[in-house]
Amino acid sequence: MGKIIAVIMWLLVIGTVLLFVGQNVLFGDGRLWFPENISEIGATIDTQFSRTLVVVGIAFVLSQVALGYVVFRFGRRGQERAQYIHGSGKLEAIWTVATGVVFIVLAVMAQFIWAQVHLQEAGPNAVKVEVVAQQFQFNFHYPGADGVFGRTEPKFINDSSLNYVGLDPSDANGKDDVQTTTLVVPVGDPVDLTLRSKDVIHSLFIPALRFKQDTVPGLSIKMHFTANKAGKYEIPCAELCGQLHYNMRSFMLVLPKDDYRAMAAMSEEKFKERLTELLQQYPINR
Amino acid sequence: MAEAHPVHGEVHRHEPPSGFIRKWIFSVDHKVIGIQYWFLALFSVFVGMIMSLLMRLQLAWPGREWGFLKTLLPAAAENGTISPELYLSLVTMHGTIMVFFVLTTAPQGGFGNYFLPIQIGAADMAFPVLNMLSFWLTFVALAVMMLAIFANVIDDTAAVGVVGPIGGWTGYAPLSALGERAGPGQGTGVVLWITSIAFFCVASLLGALNFITTMLNLRTRGMSLLRLPLTCWAWFTTAVLALLSFPVLLAGGVLMLFDHIGGTSFFVPAGSYVNGQLVMEKQGGSVILWQHLFWYFGHPEVYIAILPGMGLTSHILSTFARKPVFGYRAMVYAIFAIGLLGFFVWGHHMFQSGMDPNTAIVFSVITLAIGVPSAIKTFNWLGTLWGARIRFTTPMIFSIGFVSLFVSGGITGIFLGQTAVDIPLHDTYFVVGHFHLIMGVAAIFGMFAGTYFWFPKMFGRMMNETMGKIHFFITFIGVNCIFMPMHIMGIAGAPRRYSSHEGLAYLGDSFMPMTKFVSIAAFVTIAAQLIFVVNLVWSWFKGPKAGENPWEATSLEWTIPSPPPHDNFAGHEPDVHHGPYEYSVPGAEKDYTMQTDPERAKSAGD
Numbered sequence: 001m002g003k004i005i006a007v008i009m010w011l012l013v014i015g016t017v018l019l020f021v022g023q024n025v026l027f028g029d030g031r032l033w034f035p036e037n038i039s040e041i042g043a044t045i046d047t048q049f050s051r052t053l054v055v056v057g058i059a060f061v062l063s064q065v066a067l068g069y070v071v072f073r074f075g076r077r078g079q080e081r082a083q084y085i086h087g088s089g090k091l092e093a094i095w096t097v098a099t100g101v102v103f104i105v106l107a108v109m110a111q112f113i114w115a116q117v118h119l120q121e122a123g124p125n126a127v128k129v130e131v132v133a134q135q136f137q138f139n140f141h142y143p144g145a146d147g148v149f150g151r152t153e154p155k156f157i158n159d160s161s162l163n164y165v166g167l168d169p170s171d172a173n174g175k176d177d178v179q180t181t182t183l184v185v186p187v188g189d190p191v192d193l194t195l196r197s198k199d200v201i202h203s204l205f206i207p208a209l210r211f212k213q214d215t216v217p218g219l220s221i222k223m224h225f226t227a228n229k230a231g232k233y234e235i236p237c238a239e240l241c242g243q244l245h246y247n248m249r250s251f252m253l254v255l256p257k258d259d260y261r262a263m264a265a266m267s268e269e270k271f272k273e274r275l276t277e278l279l280q281q282y283p284i285n286r
Numbered sequence: 287m288a289e290a291h292p293v294h295g296e297v298h299r300h301e302p303p304s305g306f307i308r309k310w311i312f313s314v315d316h317k318v319i320g321i322q323y324w325f326l327a328l329f330s331v332f333v334g335m336i337m338s339l340l341m342r343l344q345l346a347w348p349g350r351e352w353g354f355l356k357t358l359l360p361a362a363a364e365n366g367t368i369s370p371e372l373y374l375s376l377v378t379m380h381g382t383i384m385v386f387f388v389l390t391t392a393p394q395g396g397f398g399n400y401f402l403p404i405q406i407g408a409a410d411m412a413f414p415v416l417n418m419l420s421f422w423l424t425f426v427a428l429a430v431m432m433l434a435i436f437a438n439v440i441d442d443t444a445a446v447g448v449v450g451p452i453g454g455w456t457g458y459a460p461l462s463a464l465g466e467r468a469g470p471g472q473g474t475g476v477v478l479w480i481t482s483i484a485f486f487c488v489a490s491l492l493g494a495l496n497f498i499t500t501m502l503n504l505r506t507r508g509m510s511l512l513r514l515p516l517t518c519w520a521w522f523t524t525a526v527l528a529l530l531s532f533p534v535l536l537a538g539g540v541l542m543l544f545d546h547i548g549g550t551s552f553f554v555p556a557g558s559y560v561n562g563q564l565v566m567e568k569q570g571g572s573v574i575l576w577q578h579l580f581w582y583f584g585h586p587e588v589y590i591a592i593l594p595g596m597g598l599t600s601h602i603l604s605t606f607a608r609k610p611v612f613g614y615r616a617m618v619y620a621i622f623a624i625g626l627l628g629f630f631v632w633g634h635h636m637f638q639s640g641m642d643p644n645t646a647i648v649f650s651v652i653t654l655a656i657g658v659p660s661a662i663k664t665f666n667w668l669g670t671l672w673g674a675r676i677r678f679t680t681p682m683i684f685s686i687g688f689v690s691l692f693v694s695g696g697i698t699g700i701f702l703g704q705t706a707v708d709i710p711l712h713d714t715y716f717v718v719g720h721f722h723l724i725m726g727v728a729a730i731f732g733m734f735a736g737t738y739f740w741f742p743k744m745f746g747r748m749m750n751e752t753m754g755k756i757h758f759f760i761t762f763i764g765v766n767c768i769f770m771p772m773h774i775m776g777i778a779g780a781p782r783r784y785s786s787h788e789g790l791a792y793l794g795d796s797f798m799p800m801t802k803f804v805s806i807a808a809f810v811t812i813a814a815q816l817i818f819v820v821n822l823v824w825s826w827f828k829g830p831k832a833g834e835n836p837w838e839a840t841s842l843e844w845t846i847p848s849p850p851p852h853d854n855f856a857g858h859e860p861d862v863h864h865g866p867y868e869y870s871v872p873g874a875e876k877d878y879t880m881q882t883d884p885e886r887a888k889s890a891g892d
Binding site for chain 2: 001002005008009012015016019020023031032033034035044045048049052053055056059060063064066067070071074075076077080081082083084085086087088091092095096099100103104106107108109110111113114115117118119134135153154155157159160166198199200201203205207208210211212213214216217218219221233234236237238239240241242243244245246247249284285286
């Protein structure tokens with residue numbers, strides 16, 4: 001019985017290792033893994049993930065193989081008695097300190113990446129976009145040619161007349177503002193996002209950037225990123241927001257700088273026409 | 287009992303009540319209450335499992351019509367398809383029922399109630415009436431929760447096709463605080479759901495008080511703290527966690543209830559614009575407050591679910607390894623450390639919530655520190671098995687399975703606990719795979735181990751070993767096939783709580799085949815649970831009679847008849863001379879030395 005359990009355990013370990021490591025080698029493009037990364041910060045997150053995968057993978061394989069081994073080896077043998085041991089303080093101490101050091105070092109390393117994501121500013125030249133989430137779409141608000149956002153207030157929100165973000169019609173700064181449901185950003189320039197929600201919590205998840213941030217009613221959350229490759233990327237909603245949560249998704253268009261600058265100066269009407277063209281032109285990056 | 291202890295050796299019998307209702311329904315006997323809790327959990331686990339089956343059907347074959355659904359759920363699935371709102375309602379109810387009515391009730395309310403008094407040598411819990419109240423409040427909570435499933439039958443205004451609240455078991459505000467306008471099922475459904483949880487909180491508080499008092503005050507002569515079985519330490523620590531965390535959920539629940547029926551706004555901020563309309567009457571609420579209150583409870587809850595399983599695993603491994611527990615004291619301290627640290631990590635559920643990112647750093651480091659006591663436990667379990675002479679009974683192999691699943695499920699927490707690595711993984715299937723392995727399946731393996739181990743004591747008959755082993759192998763392989771691939775799906779970026787992932791191109795072509803594989807593995811695993819039920823029923827009536835001590839174990843429950851008499855020790859107070867894990871003592875006559883055996887032997891704690 002012990003031998004059967006041990007063999008099954010070892011087979012499951014092999015299966016798991018194949019699943020996490022082997023399929024990357026075996027299937028190439030058909031593999032299930034992180035989508036292609038298009039940001040510097042994403043690359044550091046991927047590296048930290050891989051580092052953790054190695055550490056955790058070794059710990060996983062060692063402990064499962066050891067468990068299989070003791071089960072394989074120490075089965076009942078007639079009336080023979082087991083060893084009478086109550087433990088070993090020395091082994092206990094070594095084990096505790098070793099795991100403690102490894103885990104804490106991993107945790108601390110991750111904080112440096114976290115600090116780059118959350119504790120740094122996007123910089124003064126960043127492209128500013130306001131995100132206003134609602135059931136079940138993400139709205140993106142651009143300042144238009146003047147570079148200044150028009151004033152917004154909840155009382156001006158009117159979904160039926162397409163004023164999703166609540167632009168004050170009497171504010172001159174808002175006349176050239178653009179509202180879309182696609183996030184348009186330039187390649188290589190930092191993007192400064194301000195995230196809000198009108199109704200419930202949503203979460204702006206851009207897998208290709210390793211970006212995720214909840215949009216929270218009552219809060220304005222600042223985030224930033226830089227996308228390094230042009231293309232069309234999917235943005236699913238990652239926080240349960242109601243009935244059609246599964247269907248709430250937008251696209252991010254990362255455009256060459258010139259294309260982006262041309263669009264940023266357009267009126268809302270032109271912007272949307274151009275956007276429709278581009279959305280058809282670019283295939284989804286997978 | 288509350289009255290003065292009789293002089294040692296003097297017989298002080300308590301006769302059982304004679305009427306059926308006092309004996310089996312409103313019983314104050316901890317053993318009957320334990321069995322009641324255990325059956326409540328058994329009922330709940332099947333309800334929760336059927337829900338997961340329906341979810342897996344939808345995920346693998348999105349939008350397909352199922353003829354049997356028209357019959358099974360005529361109101362919720364008239365045309366036989368699982369609608370997005372039905373799917374979310376299943377997600378919510380599956381989570382709530384499993385966490386509260388299975389993982390919290392069976393290991394603690396069930397086994398803890400039955401065996402804590404016996405293992406410490408007491409005639410009953412410290413407060414038997416409180417114990418009865420605690421069970422019946424839990425029962426009322428379950429009944430109200432079942433009503434929430436049928437909220438649309440009660441509430442005429444509910445959209446057709448909804449079976450209950452859709453906000454997930456975490457009930458995040460404001461989705462769950464805005465009522466019906468935020469989504470179908472979010473009105474009456476949420477009110478019933480939160481009422482049920484409030485009842486459950488009170489029940490758990492009463493239970494926790496009882497456990498703590500019982501273990502500290504009612505230990506028999508010679509049962510010093512360091513002679514307690516590790517099961518008792520786990521139940522005790524679990525009770526402390528429950529005592530400190532459930533009140534916070536209760537407070538949160540009451541505030542949520544007021545937001546629904548009292549016109550307050552604790553969780554809804556000003557300027558909300560929901561479903562085409564401004565919410566004029568709500569202002570000043572905080573969305574994140576709910577998450578702090580919820581997870582302040584929610585994270586200790588994870589340990590409430592798993593600690594009894596850890597205690598039980600230590601106990602069973604030692605018993606069938608025929609070896610003392612390796613590092614008994616370290617095991618006790620590790621349980622404390624996990625319990626204590628468990629209170630300072632709730633923020634790791636909220637890294638992407640908009641919480642202050644500096645605070646997240648502290649939560650992250652403490653979270654990874656919990657890996658240390660968890661690693662101590664794993665190391666000591668391996669140490670216990672090293673040099674053993676293992677008897678591969680069904681409870682033993684389930685405990686070995688527990689260790690394996692505990693490692694698999696625990697270790698993936700190292701990814702999620704790191705703030706930066708959590709960014710891409712948060713709210714994906716990686717999280718679903720992680721917590722199902724650790725607090726779901728590992729904890730359930732603990733319950734299976736406990737059932738196979740103690741069934742002979744509780745019902746006086748042995749369970750069938752062959753069926754038990756078949757049950758183990760299918761379940762063990764099955765859960766690995768279900769939950770390991772989920773991690774990969776999460777890495778690929780599949781968001782959780784989606785009723786279909788078909789719309790996401792970046793998931794690639796191998797996503798759906800893997801989803802189907804997981805669903806099929808789930809169906810096989812669920813079907814295998816019928817073997818367990820057949821085994822239970824068959825053994826209850828036809829199983830071979832169990833003697834006093836069929837496993838040749840050492841703790842006090844094995845010194846009394848199976849099933850035990852009404853007052854456990856028939857009026858005697860057992861005398862304890864050893865720790866609970868004196869197996870294979872050199873020079874001893876047998877390879878196990880009962881805790882009541884006066885024979886001299888060195889033992890942990892002496």
